[in-house]
Amino acid sequence: DIQMTQSPSTLSASVGDRVTITCRASQSIINWLAWYQQKPGKAPKLLVYKASALESGVPSRFSGSGSGTEFTLTISSLQPDDFATYYCQQYNDYSTFGQGTKVEIK
Amino acid sequence: QVQLQESGPGLLKPSETLSLTCSVSGGSVTSGGYYWSWIRQPPGKGLEWIAYISYNENTNYNPSLRSRLTISVDTSKTQFSLNLNSVTAADTAVYYCARSSSSWGSYHIWGQGTLVTVSS
Numbered sequence: 001d002i003q004m005t006q007s008p009s010t011l012s013a014s015v016g017d018r019v020t021i022t023c024r025a026s027q028s029i030i031n032w033l034a035w036y037q038q039k040p041g042k043a044p045k046l047l048v049y050k051a052s053a054l055e056s057g058v059p060s061r062f063s064g065s066g067s068g069t070e071f072t073l074t075i076s077s078l079q080p081d082d083f084a085t086y087y088c089q090q091y092n093d094y095s096t097f098g099q100g101t102k103v104e105i106k
Numbered sequence: 107q108v109q110l111q112e113s114g115p116g117l118l119k120p121s122e123t124l125s126l127t128c129s130v131s132g133g134s135v136t137s138g139g140y141y142w143s144w145i146r147q148p149p150g151k152g153l154e155w156i157a158y159i160s161y162n163e164n165t166n167y168n169p170s171l172r173s174r175l176t177i178s179v180d181t182s183k184t185q186f187s188l189n190l191n192s193v194t195a196a197d198t199a200v201y202y203c204a205r206s207s208s209s210w211g212s213y214h215i216w217g218q219g220t221l222v223t224v225s226s
Contacts, residue, residue, distance in 0.1 A: 034212035043202055043219050044153065049212035087153060091210040095155040
């Protein structure tokens with residue numbers, strides 16, 4: 001099965017910072033990758049699918065890139081509402097998630 | 107606008123069978139060409155896909171859980187269910203239902219989740 005590894009596990013940042021989260025797949029997943037945001041006690045919310053397609057209603061400060069085995073989620077200017085945990089998900093073969101990246105206030 | 111709502115027992119004992127239901131409002135499980143999944147999240151941990159059932163009632167299961175799982179559509183076609191037998195403490199988690207547009211896809215719609223605790 002395909003393993004997904006996110007880095008870092010925790011990220012400390014300030015409002016206005018540019019933030020980048022990386023997700024690596026154990027084998028090529030082409031571009032079958034999604035990113036989710038999860039806040040405590042809430043369900044995950046889809047941000048990006050097919051590596052770089054922004055879900056409807058998601059602010060344009062979020063962007064995704066990558067292909068093959070390496071992918072990134074970038075938040076161009078971190079906002080107070082963005083402090084949360086972020087997960088990547090591959091859906092090239094079955095569906096597996098990364099372990100999560102917590103974005104916390106610096 | 108389709109919405110999903112999970113329901114479950116809350117608490118059950120080891121070796122019992124967990125039965126969960128996802129109610130679909132604003133749509134039907136068997137129309138629209140969608141795939142309906144169960145995903146779980148142990149407290150403080152990451153997400154694990156469990157199973158899906160498709161609009162035409164094809165099913166697929168996580169290989170690590172397959173022997174204990176059954177997913178089905180209710181006769182109303184507005185609910186789908188998951189049974190997980192022989193539960194242990196390791197099955198304690200928040201269980202989510204979610205919808206994707208393809209068999210292996212991203213999940214655009216999620217329920218709010220239901221916490222299931224396995225404890226004697």
